Amino acid sequence: MCTLRAAVSLAAVLALTQAARTQDGYPSRLDIGVTPSAQELAQFYAIPPDGRGLPPGRGSYAAGQKIYADSCAVCHGDKLQGIPAAGIGGDRLIGGRGTLASEAPVKTVESYWPYATTLFDYVKRAMPFTAPGSLTDEQVYSVVAYILGEANILPKNAEVNGSSLPKIAMPNRDGFVPDPRPEVELYR
Numbered sequence: 001m002c003t004l005r006a007a008v009s010l011a012a013v014l015a016l017t018q019a020a021r022t023q024d025g026y027p028s029r030l031d032i033g034v035t036p037s038a039q040e041l042a043q044f045y046a047i048p049p050d051g052r053g054l055p056p057g058r059g060s061y062a063a064g065q066k067i068y069a070d071s072c073a074v075c076h077g078d079k080l081q082g083i084p085a086a087g088i089g090g091d092r093l094i095g096g097r098g099t100l101a102s103e104a105p106v107k108t109v110e111s112y113w114p115y116a117t118t119l120f121d122y123v124k125r126a127m128p129f130t131a132p133g134s135l136t137d138e139q140v141y142s143v144v145a146y147i148l149g150e151a152n153i154l155p156k157n158a159e160v161n162g163s164s165l166p167k168i169a170m171p172n173r174d175g176f177v178p179d180p181r182p183e184v185e186l187y188r
Helices: 002-023 038-041 061-071 118-127 137-149 184-188
Strands: 059-060 159-161
Touching: 038 059, 059 061, 059 137, 061 137, 118 137
Parallel strands: none
Antiparallel strands: 059 159
């Protein structure tokens, strides 16, 4: 325990010393590492509700149905019902509207997610589970169109693209309380 306290004390002293040295005119940068390129930074993104940063491309229900069957159904089921087998399977994606305030809430894209852009962002980053980020932008738009079509949020003949996606009114868009933290404004 004494060793831990000594280490914490030493770290605090070093931090204060570094701050004082910086104030005395020493460089505030350590010049460690390299500045990432625009290409390297492009792999890190977040798509906000207004759709800023959505890539070009478009997708359809029909194309998404095939991609879903090939890449998603193994985990999420052929009817988007989820496969909760021993905690290994994927979540249920549709259904559950009106259940969030119940004893048995069903959190799905249809019942919980407030923005369609979040669905695009999540599928683009994390799916399919066995090869995250491997789908093209058009494939992601198509999978999103398929999921939203099956959830009866969009007509099955609707095209999804960077312009239309932020305009989609998700069933639970107004189901969240505003976040009062001031730093949230920095991201709007």
